[in-house]
Amino acid sequence: MSDRQKVAVVTGASSGIGKEVAKALVGAGWRVIATGRDPARMASAEAEIAAAAEGGSVEMLRADLSLIAEADRLAQDVAARTDRLDLLVNNAGGMTDRLEMTGEGLEANFAGNHLGPFALTQGLEPLLRAAAADAPAGATRIVMTASDASEMGLPVDFADMQNLTRFNPGLAYCTGKLANVLFARALASRLDGSGIVAHAMAPGATDTPFFDNAPAETRVHTEKLAKLTVAEGADTLIWLALGDEAGRSSGGYWEKRAPRAPHPQVDDAEAVARFWQESEKLVDGVRG
Numbered sequence: 001m002s003d004r005q006k007v008a009v010v011t012g013a014s015s016g017i018g019k020e021v022a023k024a025l026v027g028a029g030w031r032v033i034a035t036g037r038d039p040a041r042m043a044s045a046e047a048e049i050a051a052a053a054e055g056g057s058v059e060m061l062r063a064d065l066s067l068i069a070e071a072d073r074l075a076q077d078v079a080a081r082t083d084r085l086d087l088l089v090n091n092a093g094g095m096t097d098r099l100e101m102t103g104e105g106l107e108a109n110f111a112g113n114h115l116g117p118f119a120l121t122q123g124l125e126p127l128l129r130a131a132a133a134d135a136p137a138g139a140t141r142i143v144m145t146a147s148d149a150s151e152m153g154l155p156v157d158f159a160d161m162q163n164l165t166r167f168n169p170g171l172a173y174c175t176g177k178l179a180n181v182l183f184a185r186a187l188a189s190r191l192d193g194s195g196i197v198a199h200a201m202a203p204g205a206t207d208t209p210f211f212d213n214a215p216a217e218t219r220v221h222t223e224k225l226a227k228l229t230v231a232e233g234a235d236t237l238i239w240l241a242l243g244d245e246a247g248r249s250s251g252g253y254w255e256k257r258a259p260r261a262p263h264p265q266v267d268d269a270e271a272v273a274r275f276w277q278e279s280e281k282l283v284d285g286v287r288g
Contacts, residue, residue: 006030006031006086007030007033007086008085009035010025010033011090011092012145014036014060015036015041017091017230018034018091019048019049019230020231020233020234021237023048024242025056026057029054030086031082032056032057034046034058035065036060036062042062045060046058061077064116065092065116065117066102066116067102067103067111068106068283068287069104071116071123072120072287075119075120075124078127079123079126079127083130085124086128086131086135086140087140088124088128089241090142090143091144091145092117093112093113093176093180095109096109096173098169099164106162106286107162109172109173110161110176110179114179114183114279115282115283121183121187128140128142128196133195135195136247138247138248139247141197141240141241142184142197142198143198143201143246144198144199145180146181146201147180147203148202149173149174149177150202150262151178151262153171153174153263156265158271161179178263179279180200182266183275183279184252184253185198185266185272187251188250189272191250197246197249198250198251202255203255204228204256205227205228236254236257
């Protein structure tokens with residue numbers, strides 16, 4: 001096995017789109033460090049991903065990314081296993097049917113969809129920069145699983161990013177997914193010139209366990225919706241991870257391997273900068 005074997009972290013890889021991405025990467029010879037939350041699903045997924053390996057390998061680590069402490073610990077665990085990281089796939093996320101606060105005092109849905117991945121990306125940035133230092137520009141990547149729900153909600157309210165004064169599950173999900181797209185755009189600016197690119201994508205409604213914890217009205221609305229297969233839902237994410245075109249730009253929002261117009265707030269440079277500042281405040285407030 002080559003010393004130059006590429007290394008990826010894929011979050012939310014115990015099922016659905018994340019598992020499909022991990023399978024594609026190990027099939028292409030990558031070393032994959034994957035994450036999940038449920039031990040039984042993790043063990044099953046690890047065996048399935050390993051069976052797809054063509055010179056690649058997989059190791060599954062447990063982490064609940066709605067907790068900043070676990071995101072930070074995961075970054076440390078990854079750094080103990082590799083000194084470089086070619087790809088970070090921020091795929092973990094979900095939808096809730098109620099307002100729930102984490103033990104760290106954050107709204108669980110926003111924490112799991114954005115703040116945990118934000119903290120993890122901060123922690124893994126040195127490893128990404130190490131990989132980019134001797135790789136072609138654009139070969140080192142951060143990709144996010146967002147949603148077209150990112151386009152449907154109100155702009156992020158920087159005075160109340162967690163929607164605590166106006167909470168409802170649908171708005172919370174739209175905000176969390178808009179945060180993914182804003183995060184990719186913010187990273188593109190902050191990492192300009194580093195050789196690292198960042199993108200977000202909308203997979204479309206996909207037949208995964210995602211809907212299991214959604215509110216009842218969402219389940220009713222989506223029950224009869226035509227859904228993509230997991231392979232179809234993962235296709236653009238895999239393309240962003242491995243394809244040449246994604247390395248030639250940064251900060252994009254994609255669907256079906258094509259650029260898609262994001263929420264107007266994403267094109268507001270001042271809003272993107274403020275979004276980063278407020279995200280840092282919330283994360284640093286937990287870290288103390």
